[in-house]
Amino acid sequence: MMIESSRFGRVEIDPETVVEFPDGLIGLGGSRYALLARDPDSAFLWLHSIEDPSLALPVTNPHRLFSDFKVELADDDGDRLGLDDVTAVSVYVTVCAGSALEDFTANLKAPILIWSGRGHQVINQAQGCELRARVFSDAGREPEPAC
Amino acid sequence: MLRITRRVGERIILGDNVIIEVTEIKGQSVRIGIEAPRSLPIYREEIWLDVKRENEAAARSEGGKLPDVSARLKGAGR
Numbered sequence: 001m002m003i004e005s006s007r008f009g010r011v012e013i014d015p016e017t018v019v020e021f022p023d024g025l026i027g028l029g030g031s032r033y034a035l036l037a038r039d040p041d042s043a044f045l046w047l048h049s050i051e052d053p054s055l056a057l058p059v060t061n062p063h064r065l066f067s068d069f070k071v072e073l074a075d076d077d078g079d080r081l082g083l084d085d086v087t088a089v090s091v092y093v094t095v096c097a098g099s100a101l102e103d104f105t106a107n108l109k110a111p112i113l114i115w116s117g118r119g120h121q122v123i124n125q126a127q128g129c130e131l132r133a134r135v136f137s138d139a140g141r142e143p144e145p146a147c
Numbered sequence: 148m149l150r151i152t153r154r155v156g157e158r159i160i161l162g163d164n165v166i167i168e169v170t171e172i173k174g175q176s177v178r179i180g181i182e183a184p185r186s187l188p189i190y191r192e193e194i195w196l197d198v199k200r201e202n203e204a205a206a207r208s209e210g211g212k213l214p215d216v217s218a219r220l221k222g223a224g225r
């Protein structure tokens with residue numbers, strides 16, 4: 001399948017990378033996204049909407065960047081998602097890619113869980129998980145408020 | 148916005164399958180019970196707004212190649 005991405009132009013989508021989001025992303029909606037690897041060496045992927053050519057968010061594997069990262073779900077979320085008997089869950093967090101590397105932040109508060117071709121953005125109840133966790137340690141100042 | 152007065156123990160029903168009950172009032176705090184279909188996500192507004200803003204901010208990220216930054220990742224130090 002091909003999409004006309006406003007960022008990347010014509011992009012071939014591997015059906016294997018398509019993820020259905022029954023509830024969309026929080027506040028953004030959308031029900032079908034693909035995980036695009038624009039650069040196989042990069043730590044970042046793009047979660048690209050199949051329906052809206054201009055909608056795409058950088059995501060990354062939080063375990064690679066934040067060694068103490070963990071996800072804890074509220075009981076009702078765990079029940080709702082039926083995760084108990086699922087083992088192979090991929091976890092991603094959205095990344096706000098600022099103009100400088102020092103401004104890159106990751107949202108550890110609302111990770112995206114993906115399994116069996118379905119995705120859910122959940123609220124992480126684990127202590128201390130930040131909404132805007134700085135991705136790079138060698139930055140002394142606060143992230144730019146815009147992004 | 149529709150405004151309805153309820154006492155402790157009284158309920159409001161939305162559609163056929165969402166029930167909201169005032170379970171306790173203490174000072175400025177009201178404790179609310181919600182019965183809703185399992186598939187319906189429920190959020191505290193301020194958290195929902197925070198995440199919505201972050202999603203929107205992430206979606207404004209430029210499409211240029213994201214840096215290969217393995218060497219600068221925090222992972223090693225955390």
